[in-house]
Amino acid sequence: MKSLLEQTLDQVNSVILGKRHTVRLTLCCLLARGHLLIEDVPGVGKTTLAHALAKSLGLSMRRIQFTSDLLPADIIGNSIFDRNEQKFVFHPGPLFAQMVLADEVNRASPKAQSALLEAMEERQVTIDGITHPLPQPFFVIATQNPLHQIGTYPLPESQLDRFLMRVELGFPDRDAERGMLLGGDRHDLVRELSPILAMENLIKWQEQVRQVHVSEPILEYVLDLLEASRRNQPAGGGLSPRAGMALQRCAQAWALMEGRQMVYPEDIQAVASSVMSHRLGRSWSEAGDEGMTAAERLIRSVPVR
Amino acid sequence: MSWLRDRHGDHAVSLSREQVYRLLGCFIISVMPQIGNIPLWLLLATGGLVLWRIQQERRESEPPSSVVKLLLGIGFLLGVYVDKGTLTGRDSGTALMVGLIAVKFLELRNRRDYMVLTFVIYFMSVTALLFEQSILVFVYVVICCGCLTVNLITLHSPGPDNSPSRSAAQLALRLIVQGLPLALVLFLFYPRINARYGFNLGSSTSGLPEKIRASSFESLTEDSSMAFRADFPGGEIPPATSLYWRGFVLWDYNASTNEWQGTSPAQEWRDLTDTPANLVGGKRLLQRITLRAHSQRWLFALDYPAGSAWNGQGELGTGYVLQINRELHRKIQYLVTSQVDSHPLVQSPTMQRASLRIAADLIRPEVRQLAKELRGPGDSDEKVVANMLAYYHKNGFEYTTKAENYGDDPLYEFLFVKRRGFCEHFASSFTVLMRLAGVPARVVAGYHGGEYNPYGNFIIVRQLNAHAWSEVFIKGKGWTRVDPTVMATVTHLAAPITPTARQVEPTRRISEALERKWTPDWLPPLAMEGRFRWQLVEEKWDQWVLSYTPELQTDILKDWHLERFSWEFFLLATIFVLFLTILLVSRSFQRRRTSEEALLAIYAEFCVTLKNSGVPRYHWEGSTEYAQRAARILPAASKPILRFAREYALLRYGKIAYLEPALEPLREKVEAVREALTQAELHLNQ
Numbered sequence: 001m002k003s004l005l006e007q008t009l010d011q012v013n014s015v016i017l018g019k020r021h022t023v024r025l026t027l028c029c030l031l032a033r034g035h036l037l038i039e040d041v042p043g044v045g046k047t048t049l050a051h052a053l054a055k056s057l058g059l060s061m062r063r064i065q066f067t068s069d070l071l072p073a074d075i076i077g078n079s080i081f082d083r084n085e086q087k088f089v090f091h092p093g094p095l096f097a098q099m100v101l102a103d104e105v106n107r108a109s110p111k112a113q114s115a116l117l118e119a120m121e122e123r124q125v126t127i128d129g130i131t132h133p134l135p136q137p138f139f140v141i142a143t144q145n146p147l148h149q150i151g152t153y154p155l156p157e158s159q160l161d162r163f164l165m166r167v168e169l170g171f172p173d174r175d176a177e178r179g180m181l182l183g184g185d186r187h188d189l190v191r192e193l194s195p196i197l198a199m200e201n202l203i204k205w206q207e208q209v210r211q212v213h214v215s216e217p218i219l220e221y222v223l224d225l226l227e228a229s230r231r232n233q234p235a236g237g238g239l240s241p242r243a244g245m246a247l248q249r250c251a252q253a254w255a256l257m258e259g260r261q262m263v264y265p266e267d268i269q270a271v272a273s274s275v276m277s278h279r280l281g282r283s284w285s286e287a288g289d290e291g292m293t294a295a296e297r298l299i300r301s302v303p304v305r
Numbered sequence: 306m307s308w309l310r311d312r313h314g315d316h317a318v319s320l321s322r323e324q325v326y327r328l329l330g331c332f333i334i335s336v337m338p339q340i341g342n343i344p345l346w347l348l349l350a351t352g353g354l355v356l357w358r359i360q361q362e363r364r365e366s367e368p369p370s371s372v373v374k375l376l377l378g379i380g381f382l383l384g385v386y387v388d389k390g391t392l393t394g395r396d397s398g399t400a401l402m403v404g405l406i407a408v409k410f411l412e413l414r415n416r417r418d419y420m421v422l423t424f425v426i427y428f429m430s431v432t433a434l435l436f437e438q439s440i441l442v443f444v445y446v447v448i449c450c451g452c453l454t455v456n457l458i459t460l461h462s463p464g465p466d467n468s469p470s471r472s473a474a475q476l477a478l479r480l481i482v483q484g485l486p487l488a489l490v491l492f493l494f495y496p497r498i499n500a501r502y503g504f505n506l507g508s509s510t511s512g513l514p515e516k517i518r519a520s521s522f523e524s525l526t527e528d529s530s531m532a533f534r535a536d537f538p539g540g541e542i543p544p545a546t547s548l549y550w551r552g553f554v555l556w557d558y559n560a561s562t563n564e565w566q567g568t569s570p571a572q573e574w575r576d577l578t579d580t581p582a583n584l585v586g587g588k589r590l591l592q593r594i595t596l597r598a599h600s601q602r603w604l605f606a607l608d609y610p611a612g613s614a615w616n617g618q619g620e621l622g623t624g625y626v627l628q629i630n631r632e633l634h635r636k637i638q639y640l641v642t643s644q645v646d647s648h649p650l651v652q653s654p655t656m657q658r659a660s661l662r663i664a665a666d667l668i669r670p671e672v673r674q675l676a677k678e679l680r681g682p683g684d685s686d687e688k689v690v691a692n693m694l695a696y697y698h699k700n701g702f703e704y705t706t707k708a709e710n711y712g713d714d715p716l717y718e719f720l721f722v723k724r725r726g727f728c729e730h731f732a733s734s735f736t737v738l739m740r741l742a743g744v745p746a747r748v749v750a751g752y753h754g755g756e757y758n759p760y761g762n763f764i765i766v767r768q769l770n771a772h773a774w775s776e777v778f779i780k781g782k783g784w785t786r787v788d789p790t791v792m793a794t795v796t797h798l799a800a801p802i803t804p805t806a807r808q809v810e811p812t813r814r815i816s817e818a819l820e821r822k823w824t825p826d827w828l829p830p831l832a833m834e835g836r837f838r839w840q841l842v843e844e845k846w847d848q849w850v851l852s853y854t855p856e857l858q859t860d861i862l863k864d865w866h867l868e869r870f871s872w873e874f875f876l877l878a879t880i881f882v883l884f885l886t887i888l889l890v891s892r893s894f895q896r897r898r899t900s901e902e903a904l905l906a907i908y909a910e911f912c913v914t915l916k917n918s919g920v921p922r923y924h925w926e927g928s929t930e931y932a933q934r935a936a937r938i939l940p941a942a943s944k945p946i947l948r949f950a951r952e953y954a955l956l957r958y959g960k961i962a963y964l965e966p967a968l969e970p971l972r973e974k975v976e977a978v979r980e981a982l983t984q985a986e987l988h989l990n991q
Contacts, residue, residue, distance in 0.1 A: 215958045262958045263925030303924035305905075 003033070005257055008196045015052040015189050016045050018176025022167050024257065025274050026141075032253040033206050034118050034164020035140040037105075037155075044169040046143045047101060051190045055100040057202055058195030059101060060135070062097035064116075068151065072115035076125045083280065090127060095119055098199075099137045100122065102142040106152045113155065117162050137202055139163045153228035155277075164246050165271070166278035205256065212252040213262040217305060221265055222247055224302045225272070229280060241278045250275050265304045272299055312463050313337050320419060320613075323468065327456050328422060329355055331408065335402055335449045342436055343400050344388050347381070361411075368412050377408045395435050402429055417634035420459065427453055438636065440846045451477050462964040472966035496858070496875050509720030532752060533596040533605055534844060536763035538640070543590060545754065547645050549608045549774065549786065550766060552751035554624030556659045558737060563715050565733060565748050578650060579625050585783065585946035587647030595638045595847045602628050605766075606752060608786060609641040615639035621891035623656070624747065625649060636851055648783035652745070660745035660778060663737065669717045676741030686744045686779050693738055693793050697731070700724055704790055728753075731789040732773040745778035749786075761841035768859035900965045904956055907968060911949055911975045915939070918982050928953055945977040 007026070012023050026049065027136070029036045038046045047063065054061035064075060077093030094100065095116070102116055117124050120140050124133045142163065144155065160166070172180065222244055230238030239247075248263075250271035255263045273295040280294045292300075333355070340348065355374035361368065381404035382392070389397040406429060411423055430449035433442055454477035459469040469480045535550075537543075553567035559794035594605060594614075601652070604619040604627035615637060619627040627641065644895050652660075665673060703725035711718040711726075716737060719730045732748050752773035774788040912922045912931075920935045932950030936943035952971055956963055 213958075213960045215960070217957060262955075262960065264929055264954055264958055266930050269927065269930075271924075300925045302924075304927045 004038065004197060006200070011056045011193060012049070012052045015186060015193070017179045017183075019045070019169060021048075022169055023049065023053075025165060025167050025271065026074040028250060028253045028257055029165045029210050029274075030057075030137070031205055031256065032164060032192070032201070032249045033137070033209075033248075034249070035142070035162065037160070037163040037166040038141060038143045038168055038169060039146055039278075040143070040169045041145060041147060044171060045186070046096045047168060048186045048190060049169070050099060050101040052193060053252050055190055055193040056195060057099075057197050058199055059098035059137070059139070059202075061101065062092045062094040063101040063103060066067065066105050066112065066217065068107055068109060070108045070112045072112055075112060076119060076264070079128050084273060088128065090130065090132065092132065095125065096099060096132075096135060098137055098139065100138075100140045102140060104145055105142040106144045108153065108156050110153050113153065113159065116142070117159055121162055137206065149303045158301040160278045161240060163241055163278065164250065165274040167274050169225050169281050209249065209253045209256055212255050212260070214252065217260060218251075218263045218265065218268065221268060221302070221304060222251075223266070228302045229276070229298055232235060237280075239276060239279055243276065247272065247275050269299055309674055317824060320414070320416065324419070324456075324460060325358070325362055325413060325737055327459075328413070328419065328426070329358065331449065331453050331456055332406060332410070332426050332429070335426055335433075337432040338442055338445055339399060339403075339436060342396060343403055344385075347384065347404055350381070350384075351403055352652075354411065358410045358413070360569055363759075368414060371412075373756075374411055377411075378405060381405060381408070390982045395432075399429075399432050399435070402432070405554060407597050409441060416460070419426075420457075423453055423457055429757055438851055440843060446480070449555040449908050449923065451481060454480055458964075462962070462967065464920050470967075472964075472969055475969075476964070476966045492791055492853070493517065493836075493858070494862070495879070496862075526666075529769055530768045531597055532599070532768050532770065533594050534763055534765050534847070535592050535607075535755070536761070536844070537591065538593055539591045540762075542757070542762065542764075543607065543645055543756050547607065548754050549772075549788075549915075550605045550752040550755075550770075551608045551610065551625065551627075551749060552603045552605055553628075554750075554776075555748040556624075556662075558663060558733075558740070560664045560737075563733070565736075567731075578621050579621065581621070581644070583649050583651045583768065583783075584609055584644045584647040585650050587644045589642055590645050591638050591640060591642050593638065595844070595851075596633065598634050600632050600634060604629060604633075604639065604641070606641040607645055609644055609647055609649060610641055611644040611647075612642050614641035624749075636847070638847065638851070648785060650783035652778050652784070657745055657778070660747050661740055661743070663740040665741060665751070668737070668741070671721060672717060672738070675720065676738050679738065679742045681833040686777065687782075689739070689744050690787055691781075693735060693742075694787075694789065697789060702731070704728070728790040732775045735789040736775045737788065739775070747776050749774055753788075758837045758840050758844075760837050761844050761860060763840075763844055765840055766951070814888055900963055900968070903965045903968055904953070904963075904971070905973060907971050908953055908957075910972075911953070911978065914975060914982065915946070918986075928957070939982065939985070941988070942978055942981035945974060945981050949974040949978055 009020070009027060010025055012027075013020055016023055026036055031054070038049075042045060049062075051061065053059075064070075073093065075093050076095050077091050079090050081087070081089040082089045105113060105116065119134065120138075123138050124131050126132070145152075171177075180186075225247070226239050226241075226244045229243075247268060251263045251267040253259070254267040254271050258267070261266075273293060276295040276298065277293060280298070336343070336351075381401060385397050385401045385404070386392055389400070391397050392401065402425070406422065406425055409418070409425070411617055413419060413422060417752075427450060433446050433449075436442075455469050455473050455676050458473040458476050486968070497942070513863065533550075551803065558564075559566070589611065590607060592607060596604065604614050609625040610621060610627050614627050615629070616639075619629050619639060619641070622628045658726050675696070679696070680689050681692075684692070701724060705725045705727070709723060709726075713728070716734055720727050720734055729748075732866075736746040736748050750773045751773075752766045752770040753774070754770050755766040757764050772788075772790070774786060774790065776786050777783045778784050834950055908928065914934045915931075918924070918939055920938050922931045926934070930945050936946045939946065949971070952974060955961070956971065957969070
């Protein structure tokens with residue numbers, strides 16, 4: 001099974017150059033049944049990543065460009081009266097896809113944002129009292145532009161918590177960029193990708209993630225991290241219990257991707273930055289020193305036993 | 306009982322086939338030493354049930370219904386009752402236990418049953434010591450217990466493929482060794498139930514027959530089992546000619562059956578003269594005798610015992626025999642003083658009459674005629690004795706150990722037709738003729754000779770040394786031993802006590818045919834030496850272990866001023882100690898962290914090793930990451946480092962429960978890392 005996963009990753013990496021770790025984290029987030037927030041400037045390949053992943057996994061994909069005039073109905077769809085049938089018929093919106101790319105999610109109004117976030121959480125949509133389940137698997141990749149903040153509605157911290165992981169793509173290094181310039185058009189490349197994983201496999205693996213063994217020392221380690229994140233912090237500065245669960249779930253998925261049936265501390269650390277950075281309060285981010293991120297500082301403050 | 310409960314709380318977990326087979330194996334080996342004591346029908350039934358259980362396991366069939374099991378149990382109960390006449394006591398109890406364990410095996414399905422069976426089989430294996438207390442049996446019992454313990458450890462902490470691992474064996478060994486001091490303390494100080502007042506533990510091998518007739522020694526001539534062992538605290542070994550171990554005296558001759566008897570302890574002698582004071586001549590010799598159980602009332606000592614033995618329980622009775630007031634059912638050891646080569650001088654009138662009593666009219670005229678011829682005119686009693694011995698000589702009488710048919714009148718047949726026989730033929734005919742000729746005479750039964758062990762300085766007397774001889778009363782000289790077997794035939798009985806003497810001969814003869822085929826020439830002396838050494842070990846065992854009797858224990862407790870504590874006190878003390886033990890054990894069960902601590906200690910050792918090589922661990926670093934970093938920095942030791950880290954992470958973060966002994970391989974891996982690093986350093990320095 002590892003080889004299948006690795007094949008998938010290799011294929012995605014053939015399109016997204018020089019971002020192996022981020023790609024891996026993305027897949028990990030998917031296996032852990034979480035949603036992903038990518039925070040980066042335009043043009044680094046966020047859309048390409050989503051496309052390549054969806055194509056490789058054989059998932060249907062939709063893209064929603066968030067704008068300030070976007071309405072919830074534009075996302076989830078709406079009911080229109082059908083003359084022939086003499087009743088309202090639900091027309092599903094772009095949200096009804098297995099993989100949804102919500103581009104520049106901070107541009108939309110809070111109303112539209114919360115419609116997306118609710119659907120993400122519930123994995124279903126209720127319109128006119130009728131509940132429509134979203135497809136399985138359901139995976140949202142939201143992107144957020146940290147720059148040009150004027151006229152945007154940044155997601156509040158409480159909303160950020162709904163995303164299992166937040167990753168940054170960042171600029172590729174020189175070699176990767178050279179490869180990109182030499183290579184063909186990204187869109188063509190993505191179009192040529194063929195699905196490697198069957199959808200059933202993905203769902204099976206999502207089930208297996210829950211069965212990866214979390215031993216007593218690992219639990220202790222997670223608890224230690226949570227405790228350390230809250231120590232000497234103002235209210236809301238530390239990690240929430242949901243963050244703890246997210247950490248554990250992601251570490252399980254990571255361990256599974258490593259071909260193991262048990263979680264090692266390294267798995268926690270591998271995913272910790274992506275899981276924790278958007279959840280740690282401002283006081284953590286501000287106390288930065290030595291060029292380390294908040295998550296890194298937190299990890300270094302907790303001994304592995 | 307909580308400690309019987311499975312740690313994982315899962316009783317429904319079925320046992321693997323191997324586990325069942327292993328327990329069956331333990332059962333079979335623990336029954337082995339007692340196979341001779343269990344009735345054949347019960348052995349066959351047990352074997353059948355074992356086979357049935359194996360069949361069940363192979364076919365994965367359902368266990369029999371409880372009605373079947375109940376019927377089987379009742380069947381065993383009735384069978385043993387019919388067979389033994391009782392359900393209590395050693396023999397019935399053991400037999401019953403074997404049968405019922407086999408029935409219990411039929412319903413063995415979960416871990417609780419497994420634990421119960423294991424503990425019962427522990428007890429089962431120990432019962433072998435009720436039958437025999439030799440070193441070999443003891444060692445065997447310890448091995449059985451060891452097997453059971455290994456099995457028990459394997460049940461709780463299975464090896465990689467569910468089979469017993471080496472560490473399980475090591476743990477079992479350690480448990481047994483740790484148990485030894487406690488066993489020793491219990492052995493020394495825990496008051497025993499004295500078997501004398503308790504139930505009969507069953508009859509043991511018998512020795513000399515109580516009545517002596519023509520062929521009563523026949524079965525003993527080839528029996529090389531030990532009757533007793535004698536050593537001499539004084540250091541002086543008596544000469545071979547004096548090695549007459551007196552057992553009991555036979556007074557009454559029944560001419561119609563040709564039987565000698567008269568050893569009933571009920572026999573009253575009003576005018577007892579057989580006291581140490583009446584012994585003249587000879588010298589006193591102290592012996593320590595280790596007597597095997599023989600189910601009779603005799604104690605043995607060299608001619609003539611001069612005092613009581615075994616703390617006065619062996620009283621000196623008429624005819625200078627040592628008697629105890631009950632049958633001897635266990636091995637004992639006693640000190641006794643004998644006056645070797647002496648003569649009891651005085652003869653009481655009762656004894657005089659008894660030693661001349663003979664129903665002459667029931668004896669054939671030829672024999673009576675012979676008796677008449679023995680005493681010439683004016684011949685003294687001594688001359689009569691000499692004449693009789695001369696008669697044996699003249700007519701070429703032979704000693705033999707071969708059984709022959711002596712017809713209706715063995716006395717006549719022996720004296721006039723066959724002219725060869727066992728010692729009792731000689732002693733019996735001699736004594737009869739002496740009495741007919743008017744010389745007071747009696748038959749003495751006991752043992753003659755023995756095998757001298759030069760390493761231990763003791764003599765082993767075997768059943769094949771059983772012997773009968775005569776004593777005649779000569780006026781002015783007292784009772785004098787006459788051994789017609791020796792004096793009338795060749796002098797082979799009087800040979801010096803060396804291994805080559807006659808005593809060894811019968812045993813040799815039996816094994817010779819077997820030995821000749823494969824034994825190299827140099828082996829017999831070596832085998833002989835091994836035999837002597839082994840006898841020595843057995844002697845020490847008897848001396849230090851088996852001779853620790855309740856009496857001796859009482860003495861020791863007295864020395865320690867513990868005698869005023871009654872057995873009730875010891876009972877309470879036992880309960881207290883048991884309670885304390887259970888408390889400690891249950892606490893150690895609660896403290897399941899110990900193996901984890903051990904694992905962390907090994908990891909700490911690993912970290913220190915790498916730190917000493919310049920790669921300290923960052924406290925936030927996981928073991929795998931640390932090992933990978935260290936392996937990069939220390940390429941010489943990269944393999945053992947990574948190997949260790951893989952193993953450690955599996956144990957630390959994996960699902961498998963482990964016990965401390967299972968960590969041994971991991972410890973060895975740290976050792977390997979250290980070794981590799983040392984090697985690399987040496988290499989660097991060169």
